[in-house]
Every structure is written in structure tokens, then in C-alpha cells.
């Protein structure tokens with residue numbers, strides 16, 4: 001056990017700044033560009049299957065993209081866009097069936113034009129966020145809000161409604177800053193089977209196309225409304241969580257880039273006090289978030305083994321101790337912030353927007369033969385986890401947080417394994433959107449990353465905690481799952497919570513009447529056919545269903561389908577030690 005403490009789940013102590021093996025291409029083919037499989041950046045979709053496709057194409061110009069769409073549309077073949085790394089956890093990158101065509105945007109990665117006077121930037125859809133914000137800054141411009149990991153592509157992050165955190169102005173979602181799109185859709189033979197549709201800022205179709213989960217066609221180019229380059233001043237303030245339910249509503253109004261990281265077991269919240277400051281303010285700070293830095297693979301493998309031991313044979317006390325030590329280390333390292341790109345001398349850290357808004361140095365090559373990698377690189381047996389992200393309307397967030405606190409108070413240490421273990425619960429703000437698949441109301445997004453077993457059907461320690469919290473958010477408070485995160489059950493019925501869903505489906509019918517860009521998964525998510533739930537033995541352990549009988553859990557290992565502890569309408573796989581000879585029965589509960 002002693003070896004667990006310093007290594008921990010993130011392998012934190014062995015930071016590394018030089019190279020990093022780039023993440024692999026999610027598309028792998030055995031015969032040139034044919035006979036392919038597609039996965040996500042974790043190498044595993046929620047149902048642990050691999051998708052097959054007949055072939056892949058890598059257009060590098062809009063003309064080539066139009067030709068690719070025309071080819072699939074004329075043959076009525078299924079198609080889907082994959083991106084450089086395809087970060088979405090659900091099966092969004094899979095073409096329908098098993099012999100479709102993958103259209104990769106990996107080579108659609110150029111900046112098309114920047115109009116400094118009008119503060120407009122047009123990029124191809126495969127541009128990686130890192131390159132986008134760098135190019136904007138070189139022109140003296142800023143994208144005001146973005147996800148925190150810059151390895152995503154603009155096309156992919158828009159499709160899933162990705163966001164940073166803000167209640168100010170148009171809010172924290174990137175799609176709010178889209179003022180133009182060029183999207184290639186299937187078309188009748190008379191138009192050559194594919195057309196480019198140009199959607200300007202006032203075009204009514206833009207509300208469907210800017211958050212599309214990839215079912216309308218292929219976005220070729222995106223035009224964003226930027227702002228003059230600015231600086232931010234960041235300070236982290238750690239406080240007791242007793243008034244979080246009230247503070248969560250207030251904080252985002254006080255600070256333009258405010259967010260909160262909550263560790264319920266510890267009873268603490270890290271408030272991010274983050275504001276725009278004058279460009280002349282001194283400081284060249286850098287956000288190089290520790291979790292997105294390259295990590296020696298040896299340390300990642302050891303950390304994973306340590307966590308597997310905790311899961312299988314550990315105690316809650318040992319888990320909590322490991323989590324506490326890790327949190328302390330992260331805090332000592334100022335979460336990865338420095339005042340000048342090299343050393344940390346204290347908060348506030350003041351720096352240019354593009355150096356603060358997002359990070360991800362594990363994305364930067366050169367290839368070092370897997371000596372170092374991103375923590376989740378599927379080629380090594382390192383960190384393997386789920387990521388749930390769901391939003392709750394701002395008006396309901398205090399009640400939701402209070403419910404979480406009630407659950408925590410029943411057994412705080414049960415939160416170490418699932419909630420506190422990695423980053424805690426990250427709370428971020430998103431404003432109501434006109435996008436049909438955007439948030440209908442001002443909301444707080446709750447994000448949590450938690451252990452995933454490599455063994456199908458193997459229960460997580462205190463897995464019922466995360467499961468109950470998600471069901472409280474989604475079922476009791478009408479929460480909405482992030483399109484690019486979550487396990488299957490979170491999407492069941494989600495589309496009915498979108499008031500503009502019918503408008504979106506009408507647009508899909510108009511843009512892609514043959515459903516070329518639709519798949520089994522997108523049809524399930526959009527409520528067109530079937531359910532995202534996969535009901536079978538052990539399904540609730542895998543997050544593929546909400547249990548309704550014990551066999552959906554793991555009764556042979558002592559996990560039974562039981563009501564939630566705070567929300568009794570929830571159904572979770574709960575460990576029942578009595579009468580079970582499983583090794584865990586002696587040490588848990």
C-alpha cells in the first residue's frame with residue numbers, strides 16, 4: 001500500500017516536459033484505406049465494441065470533401081465524420097452499419113482567413129483548438145470561451161455543444177460565437193449528389209447546424225466572431241462546501257470565467273476566480289494543466305496497477321488517503337499554472353487568453369516511442385476511465401447540490417473512489433442557446449471522471465454513488481447529458497427535454513433525407529428508432545442501462561439492484577455484504 005501514495009492515479013510526481021507520443025489515429029485500416037475500424041481517443045466506446053467501416057477518406061480541400069460526400073450519397077452508402085483523435089466517448093464517430101465510409105477531417109486543418117478589422121476568423125473544420133487559438137492570438141484576437149483541453153477539433157467540439165465556463169455575454173459554449181458555416185450535404189443527382197450550403201449569421205438553419213451531432217452532413221468551414229486579444233487574472237480560492245448550493249449560482253455572475261471544482265468527501269470547493277483584465281496588465285502566465293501534460297508511461301502503468309489494487313483489495317480509508325495525497329500534490333504544483341511559463345510564484349496568474357483558456361501539452365510531438373503519452377493513451381495500460389458530463393438548469397442547481405450533499409453525508413468516504421479520486425466534480429456555466437441541440441436554459445454543467453474496469457461487468461467500488469448522482473441530475477432535475485460524454489443510459493429520453501427537437505429533425509430530413517450521416521447510435525439518441533439502453537446481464541454495471549432487476553448488476557459479486565439512498569426512485573447497483581463470501585465483503589460497507 002505504501003507505494004500507492006506518491007504515484008497515485010495520475011502518476012503526478014514524474015512530470016515531463018520534453019516530447020510526448022502523439023495520440024493515435026482513431027481510424028485503423030488493414031488494407032491501405034480499406035477494411036477499417038474506428039474508435040475514440042480512449043480506444044473504447046461505451047459498449048466496448050469496435051466499429052467497422054469499409055474505408056476511409058482524408059479530403060484536404062473542400063472540393064475533395066464535396067466529391068467524398070457525392071460518392072457516398074450517389075451510392076446511398078452510410079458515412080460519418082471522424083476527426084484527428086475523436087474524443088467523444090459515445091459512438092458518435094461510427095458510420096451506420098459495418099461497411100460505411102469514414103470521412104476524416106484530419107487534413108482539413110487550415111486557417112482560411114482572418115479579418116482583423118471585423119474580428120472574424122474562418123477555419124477548416126478539422127483545425128485543432130490549439131492551432132485555432134494560437135492563430136487567433138497571432139492576429140491579436142481571442143476566442144473568448146473554449147473547452148479546457150485543446151486537442152479537440154472545431155468541427156467535433158461544435159457538433160457536441162462543447163464549452164468552457166461563463167454566464168457573461170453569450171456564455172461558455174463555443175457555438176455561441178459561430179457566425180457562419182459551410183456545410184456539405186447530400187443532394188439530388190441533378191445537383192451532383194452533394195452541395196455546399198453557406199449559412200451566414202442570420203440564416204435560420206444555423207441553429208440546427210452549429211450543434212448537429214454530425215447528422216446533417218460535413219461541416220467544411222466555420223467562421224467565428226472573436227474579440228480583441230485580452231488577458232485574464234486567475235486565482236484559486238479554497239473554501240468549505242457548506243454554502244456551495246447558494247454560491248454556485250452567485251459565482252458565475254461575479255467572475256466572467258469562474259468555475260468550481262468540488263471534492264465532496266473532503267468537503268472543499270476550489271473556486272476559480274478568473275476575470276478579464278486590461279491587456280497592459282503585467283504577466284505572461286501559462287495554464288499547462290497537469291492532467292493534460294505528457295506523462296512517463298511507466299508511471300501511468302504503475303498508477304493504474306495501484307488503483308486496480310485499491311479497487312479489488314483496498315479499503316475506503318486507503319482510497320481516501322491516496323486521493324488526499326494526490327490532491328495535495330496537485331495543489332502544490334498550482335494545478336499546472338505558472339506565472340511566466342516556467343515557474344509558479346503565486347496567484348493571481350495573469351496571462352494572455354490563449355495561454356490560459358485551454359491546455360494539452362501531451363498533444364505535442366515528437367513521437368518518443370511511447371516513453372511518454374497522454375494519460376489515457378489506449379496503447380498503454382494506463383488510466384482508463386469514464387467521463388460523465390451533464391447540465392442542470394441554474395434554477396435547479398442548488399437543490400441538486402443539496403441532494404448530493406445529503407448523499408455525501410450518509411457516507412463521505414464512499415465518495416473517494418468515484419467522485420474525489422481524479423479531479424472532483426467540475427462545475428461550469430453555460431447560457432441558454434438558440435441552437436436546437438444547445439442548452440434551453442442557463443445551466444451548470446457537472447463533470448466527473450471515474451474509474452472504468454478493463455473487465456466487462458466488473459463493478460466499481462461504490463459505483464452506486466456516481467450512478468445515483470447522475471440519476472438525480474437527469475431524472476429528478478431534468479438534466480441534459482453532454483453529447484460527447486457519458487454512458488448510454490444518460491441519453492435515454494434525453495431528446496424529449498429539448499423543446500426544439502422537432503425542428504432539428506425537420507432539418508435533418510431536409511439536409512440528409514436518406515440518413516447517410518445517421519447511424520444506429522444517432523437514431524437512438526435522437527429518438528428516431530430504438531433506445532440507447534442495452535438491457536442485458538450486468539448492463540447497469542457498464543452504464544448501459546438503469547437496473548430494474550438484480551441480474552443487471554452483479555449479484556454473484558454481491559451487487560444488487562436497490563433504490564437510491566437519497567433519491568429513492570433511482571435504481572443503482574449496491575453492494576450488500578450480508579451473506580456474501582466475496583473478498584470485498586470483509587472490507588467494505
Ligand SMILES: Cc1cc2nc3c(=O)[nH]c(=O)nc-3n(C[C@H](O)[C@H](O)[C@H](O)COP(=O)(O)OP(=O)(O)OC[C@H]3O[C@@H](n4cnc5c(N)ncnc54)[C@H](O)[C@@H]3O)c2cc1C
Pocket residue numbers: 041080081082083084085086087088089092093105125126146147148149151152153154155156157158159160161162163164213214215217218219220484485
Ligand atoms: C481530454 C478531454 C477533455 C475534454 N474537455 C472538454 C471540455 O473542457 N469541455 C467540453 O465541453 N468538452 C470537453 N471534452 C469533450 C469534447 O468536447 C467532445 O468529446 C468533442 O466532441 C470532441 O471533439 P472531437 O474533435 O474529438 O470530435 P469527435 O469526437 O471526433 O466528433 C464528435 C462528433 O462530431 C462529428 N463531427 C466532427 N467533425 C465534424 C464536421 N466537420 N462536420 C460534421 N460533423 C462533425 C463527428 O462525426 C461526431 O459525431 C473533452 C474530451 C476529452 C477527451
Ligand SMILES: *[C@@H]1O[C@H](CO)[C@@H](O)[C@H](O)[C@H]1NC(C)=O
Pocket residue numbers: 030031035036037
Ligand atoms: C479486415 O480487418 C480485420 C480486423 O479488423 C481482419 O481481421 C481481417 O482479416 C481484415 N480483412 C481483410 C480482407 O483484410
Ligand SMILES: *[C@@H]1O[C@H](CO)[C@@H](O)[C@H](O)[C@H]1NC(C)=O
Pocket residue numbers: 033054055056057071075101
Ligand atoms: C469505399 O468502398 C465502397 C464499396 O467498395 C466504394 O464504392 C467507395 O468508392 C469506396 N470509397 C472510398 C473513399 O474509398
Ligand SMILES: *[C@@H]1O[C@H](CO)[C@@H](O)[C@H](O)[C@H]1NC(C)=O
Pocket residue numbers: 106107109110131
Ligand atoms: C495539417 O495536417 C497535415 C496532414 O496530417 C500535417 O502534415 C500538417 O502539419 C497539419 N497542419 C497543421 C497546421 O497542423
Ligand SMILES: *[C@@H]1O[C@H](CO)[C@@H](O)[C@H](O)[C@H]1NC(C)=O
Pocket residue numbers: 308309312313
Ligand atoms: C487482490 O487480492 C487477491 C488475493 O490476495 C489477489 O489474488 C489479487 O491479485 C489482488 N488484486 C490486485 C489487483 O492486486
